[in-house]
Amino acid sequence: MTEQIDKALEREYEAGFVSDVESETFEPGLNEDIIRRISTMKGEPEWMLEARLKAFNTWLEMEEPDWALVDYAKIDFQAISYYSAPKSMKDKPKSLDEVDPELLRTYEKLGIPLVEQQMLAGVAVDAVFDSVSVVTTFREKLEEAGVIFCPISEAVHAYPELVKQYLGSVVPTKDNYYAALNAAVFTDGSFVYIPKGTRCPMELSTYFRINEQNTGQFERTLIVADEGSYVSYLEGCTAPQRDENQLHAAVVELVALDDAEIKYSTVQNWYPGDENGKGGIYNFVTKRGICHTNAKISWTQVETGSAVTWKYPSCILKGDNSIGEFYSVALTRGAQQADTGTKMIHLGKNTRSTIISKGISAGRSNNSYRGLVRMNSCADGARNFTQCDSLLIGDQCGAHTFPYVESRNPSAIVEHEATTSKVSDEQMFLCQQRGLDPEKAVSMIVNGFCKEVFKELPMEFAVEAGKLLEISLEGSVG
Amino acid sequence: MSNKEALLTIADLHASVEEKNILQGLDLEIKPGEVHAIMGPNGAGKSTMGYVLSGRDGYEVQKGTAVLDGVDILELEPEERAHAGLFLAFQYPVEIPGVSNLEFLKAAVDAQRNARGEEAISASDFLKEAKAACKQVNLPVSFLKRGVNEGFSGGEKKRNEIMQMLLLKPKLCILDETDSGLDIDALQVVAEGVNSQRAPDRSFVVVTHYQRLLDYIKPDFVHVLADGKIVKSGDASLALELEAQGYSWLQSSKEDVNA
Numbered sequence: 066m067t068e069q070i071d072k073a074l075e076r077e078y079e080a081g082f083v084s085d086v087e088s089e090t091f092e093p094g095l096n097e098d099i100i101r102r103i104s105t106m107k108g109e110p111e112w113m114l115e116a117r118l119k120a121f122n123t124w125l126e127m128e129e130p131d132w133a134l135v136d137y138a139k140i141d142f143q144a145i146s147y148y149s150a151p152k153s154m155k156d157k158p159k160s161l162d163e164v165d166p167e168l169l170r171t172y173e174k175l176g177i178p179l180v181e182q183q184m185l186a187g188v189a190v191d192a193v194f195d196s197v198s199v200v201t202t203f204r205e206k207l208e209e210a211g212v213i214f215c216p217i218s219e220a221v222h223a224y225p226e227l228v229k230q231y232l233g234s235v236v237p238t239k240d241n242y243y244a245a246l247n248a249a250v251f252t253d254g255s256f257v258y259i260p261k262g263t264r265c266p267m268e269l270s271t272y273f274r275i276n277e278q279n280t281g282q283f284e285r286t287l288i289v290a291d292e293g294s295y296v297s298y299l300e301g302c303t304a305p306q307r308d309e310n311q312l313h314a315a316v317v318e319l320v321a322l323d324d325a326e327i328k329y330s331t332v333q334n335w336y337p338g339d340e341n342g343k344g345g346i347y348n349f350v351t352k353r354g355i356c357h358t359n360a361k362i363s364w365t366q367v368e369t370g371s372a373v374t375w376k377y378p379s380c381i382l383k384g385d386n387s388i389g390e391f392y393s394v395a396l397t398r399g400a401q402q403a404d405t406g407t408k409m410i411h412l413g414k415n416t417r418s419t420i421i422s423k424g425i426s427a428g429r430s431n432n433s434y435r436g437l438v439r440m441n442s443c444a445d446g447a448r449n450f451t452q453c454d455s456l457l458i459g460d461q462c463g464a465h466t467f468p469y470v471e472s473r474n475p476s477a478i479v480e481h482e483a484t485t486s487k488v489s490d491e492q493m494f495l496c497q498q499r500g501l502d503p504e505k506a507v508s509m510i511v512n513g514f515c516k517e518v519f520k521e522l523p524m525e526f527a528v529e530a531g532k533l534l535e536i537s538l539e540g541s542v543g
Numbered sequence: 544m545s546n547k548e549a550l551l552t553i554a555d556l557h558a559s560v561e562e563k564n565i566l567q568g569l570d571l572e573i574k575p576g577e578v579h580a581i582m583g584p585n586g587a588g589k590s591t592m593g594y595v596l597s598g599r600d601g602y603e604v605q606k607g608t609a610v611l612d613g614v615d616i617l618e619l620e621p622e623e624r625a626h627a628g629l630f631l632a633f634q635y636p637v638e639i640p641g642v643s644n645l646e647f648l649k650a651a652v653d654a655q656r657n658a659r660g661e662e663a664i665s666a667s668d669f670l671k672e673a674k675a676a677c678k679q680v681n682l683p684v685s686f687l688k689r690g691v692n693e694g695f696s697g698g699e700k701k702r703n704e705i706m707q708m709l710l711l712k713p714k715l716c717i718l719d720e721t722d723s724g725l726d727i728d729a730l731q732v733v734a735e736g737v738n739s740q741r742a743p744d745r746s747f748v749v750v751t752h753y754q755r756l757l758d759y760i761k762p763d764f765v766h767v768l769a770d771g772k773i774v775k776s777g778d779a780s781l782a783l784e785l786e787a788q789g790y791s792w793l794q795s796s797k798e799d800v801n802a
């Protein structure tokens with residue numbers, strides 16, 4: 066049975082194609098000159114360049130972290146190219162008609178049509194291709210509501226005050242090794258601002274695509290929800306199938322001011338490498354949000370891709386009564402490794418956090434949950450509930466849980482539950498006896514296991530996430 | 544009845560699990576519309592028979608055949624045997640957390656329809672059927688929303704097995720101790736569930752330790768399975784005899800046969 070399931074898990078990576086676009090790509094290497102050139106390519110103001118150079122010098126003095134339960138060959142940062150953009154993007158197309166059709170085709174193939182007639186109603190998309198944003202849809206409609214949704218490279222020019230105020234305010238440059246690197250070399254990503262008391266009229270979504278070989282993608286996303294506002298944001302990611310590892314080191318910062326709510330969902334499907342661990346994306350990501358009084362931030366992630374994932378979307382619950390949530394499904398198979406979880410830092414009174422983590426391991430993969438719940442001394446009446454469930458498929462994979470709790474307030478309550486289960490032969494047999502083929506059986510059992518997390522995703526994407534798992538598990542039982 | 548073609552013919556079936564021989568020359572013939580009760584001591588191989596027929600992993604067939612409707616099912620995948628009309632109500636139903644009963648059952652019904660070249664059933668039609676089936680086995684409709692057997696009591700799990708049978712409408716149902724652990728009312732519910740499905744083209748194998756069930760489901764034949772084969776067959780009165788005398792008198796007669 067185990068063998069059957071393993072076979073079922075050998076799946077095709079559907080997003081593994083390469084787009085034939087001519088790109089302008091920097092030669093590999095990382096130094097001050099490269100950073101100056103990135104800044105020039107983006108036509109940045111002096112203050113931005115200075116911030117980059119400062120971050121670069123900080124990074125040079127830092128050490129690559131090695132505490133996560135992941136094992137990979139040392140990254141040669143000089144062998145990576147830090148900028149790549151389709152040549153056609155050079156003269157900044159003003160409308161969709163001016164965008165290279167090959168780029169539009171790429172997104173269409175990925176199920177993200179950008180052409181007006183076919184766009185998903187109710188979802189605005191910012192499409193980032195290697196180091197640049199290709200197009201952002203529904204901008205006018207959003208502007209009517211006062212919502213700003215644009216590439217961050219553009220926000221630097223158009224909204225310098227907002228960017229200066231908030232960029233790096235949640236994830237400071239020196240926070241960690243990859244955050245510092247990102248601050249030095251970030252190329253594109255999305256910027257969102259929701260004005261006071263505004264409910265964003267549509268879902269916002271950024272789709273990241275790595276196409277060029279040997280390049281890293283360093284995305285930077287900043288979302289600011291002003292007082293009493295609400296936004297739901299989704300990010301998706303894919304990359305071609307290549308034998309070399311590629312680095313994706315993103316930083317995402319969320320700011321939820323008083324009474325605001327941000328719902329941030331990720332469906333991460335970077336190329337995971339082949340069965341033997343050759344190729345695939347290194348996904349080293351820092352995501353953090355800060356909640357002011359009565360604010361709420363909810364992270365939902367479905368992680369099925371990447372060779373190595375190192376990611377801990379976190380909440381700083383600064384304001385009283387603020388709420389942080391983390392719902393995660395992480396599926397690893399083949400030789401994938403994931404070390405993911407969250408940090409909930411309770412500073413304000415009566416702050417609440419919920420963590421639901423579902424790890425699914427198959428093949429020879431390793432899947433770890435790493436979470437920190439910190440109750441600071443002033444967090445009177447704060448509460449956390451954590452539930453970590455692991456599902457093992459087969460007997461060669463690993464699941465690990467590292468929950469850290471630091472409580473400095475006796476009135477704070479921290480609850481933790483953990484379970485480990487297997488897709489059992491009995492469950493498989495029941496499904497088959499009732500007429501289901503083994504693939505359908507595995508995907509149904511896994512979907513059931515993830516139910517609590519999927520119900521947190523926006524409707525359109527819950528279906529997509531379910532399908533993604535299904536594809537991931539396709540051919541897994543022979 | 545006796546000149547009809549058999550629905551299921553098991554001939555000289557030998558099977559093992561974990562290298563241990565369990566079935567050792569099992570013969571059984573079931574014609575359409577018949578109800579066969581199978582009794583026998585613990586560990587005799589009754590559940591094993593159900594698993595071998597339905598193709599559970601780990602159960603190795605050494606010898607023999609099992610022909611359902613003209614097809615030797617021992618060569619088929621478990622789901623193909625289900626598509627061929629075989630249904631097993633489990634002695635110990637397993638839980639599938641998070642997968643709702645409704646979702647599970649619709650997927651199962653659709654898989655079987657698909658195998659027959661039919662279209663998937665519409666969600667509203669299926670819901671109607673599922674609600675009716677719930678009612679028939681006396682489970683609240685809310686059970687359709689709950690995870691498959693998740694947190695169900697022993698008796699509820701057994702009733703849920705019958706509900707699945709009602710919806711899948713199999714040709715051959717093997718009920719493995721569906722009566723054990725049931726209260727008296729539930730026993731009747733299960734029996735009525737089976738009786739409502741009795742039809743000229745449908746057959747049942749009822750594995751039980753208690754003659755009481757057979758007061759409600761009248762069997763055409765009663766067999767005793769011991770040491771991996773049928774050691775005695777008779778009509779409904781055999782069950783009464785067994786209730787009174789136990790199995791020891793049969794074990795000794797078996798030694799006579801072997802001698």
Ligand SMILES: Nc1ncnc2c1ncn2[C@@H]1O[C@H](COP(=O)(O)OP(=O)(O)OP(=O)(O)O)[C@@H](O)[C@H]1O
Binds near residue numbers: 560584585586634
């Ligand atoms: N996986 C297994 N490994 C080893 N032995 C097994 C396994 N499964 C079944 N057996 C053995 O096979 C024999 C027959 O078991 P089976 O469950 O078919 O009996 P049964 O007639 O259904 O008994 P009961 O009336 O108690 O349900 C028993 O001795 C049992 O211990």
Ligand SMILES: [Mg+2]
Binds near residue numbers: 589590591719720
């Ligand atoms: Mg048994």
